[in-house]
Amino acid sequence: MNRSAFRLLSLAVLGLLLTTGCTTKATLEQITDTTSNVTGTTSGAAWWNEDGQLKPDFKAAAFAAINHANLEQDIAAGRGEYLTSMAVLLGVPEDRQSNFFSTAQTGYARMSGGQIQELETWLPFLQNTAVASLR
Secondary structure, eight states, rough: OOHHHHHHHHHHHHHHHTTTOOHHHHHHHHHHHHEEEEETOOOOGGGBOTTOOOOOHHHHHHHHHEEEEEEEEHHHHTTTTTHHHHHHHHOOGGGHHHHHHHHHHHHHHHHHTTTGGGGHHHHHHHHHHHHHHTT
């Protein structure tokens, strides 16, 4: 393809992209909105500090939302790296983690009728399990 044809084609593609209204800002807003919906907030800003880091209070919620399938497998097995990471994020001391694992596995077996399948139930289930495992 000669240079003038390539330039004309490039300008045509650029013109199409500009006229579609597709912008980087719109794409980033869609990603942010989707992330906010997954994590259950209406404003993604509440989860992040001014440095762009996830606030400590929301780390467990984000981890549970992002790793839902892996956590489910680990909970069903009563062990695993995702379940261990969740225990750490929830503040379960290392010497109580085995109790957390077995309590989570037992609770999951009782709830396997579908209640825990909803993403919104994961964090409360795990938080309650962490508290129960400390008793």
